Amino acid sequence: MNRRTPKIIRFASSLKVAIVLLILIAAYIVIGTLLPQHGDPSLYLERYPRAGSLIIALSLDKAYSSLIFRVLMALFSLNLTLCTVISMKGQVKQLDKGFFPSFQSEEFVIEDVEREKLLAYCNRRRYTIADDGTVIKAGTYRFGVLGATITHIGILVLFIGAVIGSRSASDETVNLLPGNQHRFEKQGFTITLDDFHMTFQESGAVQQYISTLTIADDDGTTTSEALWVNKPLHHKGLGFYQANFGWASNLQIADDSGAVVAGGLMRSGYSYFYQPSHLTIYLYNYYPEMGIGHQDQPVKMSEREIDPYYAVILYEFGEPVGSYIVAPGDHIHYKDLHIYFTHSVAYTGLLVRKDLSYPIVLTSFIIMLIGLFISFYLYPRFISYEGGKVVTSSRRNGWVFHQNVKSALANKD
């Protein structure tokens, strides 16, 4: 940075400001991990009588989406951009083959080195050498000076990705039973769930949830593909993720003659209201493999359909009139009605997400890693030689570089 840079820019791009901002950001996000997020304001006032109003004033109840957090990040981005742009000019100068730092260090000196030996070392390591007969100056990995800039650019690209993501990303959950369809009007295609099933570990724990979909595009092409946890499916800018699952149970209500008068699929925890008798059928739960818990309550042992049972509670005019544990096909007689469940079907819960920022974020990761690797391992190394005395110089790893040169020069060959 040269003297003509205005003071305000010099300040705004300074490392001091960067570190203050980083500490503020770190403190802010740490508090975010300590406080429950997105609660009701009254919760904080009640729970933290002293700090509650401060928490709300600083938006620490929604730390990661608050204006304060965004302002901090914006200031940090500005600082990083300025500092990167300003330091670039000096770095470009250092790429020049004629560039050498001043070799002042008293620490990194190697005495009594033969000229030829040093030249051989430098040639072997592909140093560019400036030799005027008495003084030799050699340098390598000059491009390494750009490592920090590349890293910083990677971080800025990441921020751009994050901003685009937070503005444009959206998601919805779609629950489908086998055979069900869902239409994506804007993208112009329809999905059909062909199959959903679980595979199991020996212990009975679920090993995997697998949904098979047929995607029908409006132009007539269809494809069929499976997705599971950790293997999402992408189509026309939408990502489909296996996120959830549940059971839908087939309820039947029959009269005394055996004729079915009502029924259909219902989820556990939901009720069906049969108007003619003012009867509410509440499916408390479905147990694919039922066991008996501590207080003689039914418990779900696994999701394998080994020994299925339904827990059902009936209400008439809002008053509970009976509770039952029944197997598929078992009839509950209530007055002149037969109430029973025939079977259950597992449904899949897909998270459908649109996020255009991910490729940008992936790119930023790659840029950052390249930049870090260059900074830390391909940094510039310089050697000067005069009258048997070698001085090594590298800003990033002085002692180790010095040791390496020293031991290489000490070798016999």
Added chain:
Amino acid sequence: MYQRIENVTFIIAFAFYVVSALLFLIQISKLSKRVEKVGVLTTLAGLVLHTVAMAARTIGAGRLPFSNQYEFALSFAWGIVLSFLILFALYRFGAIGAFVLPLAILVMGYASMQNKTVRPLMPALQSIWLTFHVGTAILSYGSFALACAISVIYLIDSKRTSEHKILAEPEVSDILSYRVVVFGFMMLTIVIISGAIWAQKAWSRYWAWDPKETWSLITWIIYAIYLHMRLRKNWRGKHAAWFSIIGFVSVIFTFVGVNILLPSIHSYVN
């Protein structure tokens, strides 16, 4: 059977580490200089058995031991000892063992308090990214532990006269700790990135401000500040040493504290 092999080798490895730590302590208290070699050998023996314990678990479980607190602590301690031995192979500073091995012993002690049952992987963990993510975490955390130990030595040495120093030249421990932090930082970056890529595959979001994620970011920020202060403001010696110790405290909190403390705070929201 694999469980038996694992338990036995775990205990013997632990014992070897304790013996090695004592030997290195004897070495640095200048009671005897020759114990260094023995100390390195017992550490190596410990690491071999430790590796056998991990291999037994890998075979028994049918996957790498990377998926719960016990397994990760087992691997973390392994990473600490491994990075110490690699550093020894490069620079022959055995004395660092007096400070690194106690850290490994603590982490193994923590491991032994965890539930050891082999559990099948839940679907979200069944990913190639788990291996990559945790594998780099072991290297990263192992390096930060090593850097912390070297920094402690630096701080002790900086108060002593030259004949009582643990490592002859404090400048060397200063720069070594810096280089080890550099490696750890590189690896931590890969840990966070691979975690993000995995989260994108499993949960559709590469970043969700979960406490564990956030704390790993804090650790990363701390070390980023350290690197900048060193390079730009010429921070050396004491400041840098304290910073690398603070960084390691953040590592430990990310590993242990977040699991123990934060879920309980958050649990009532759910």
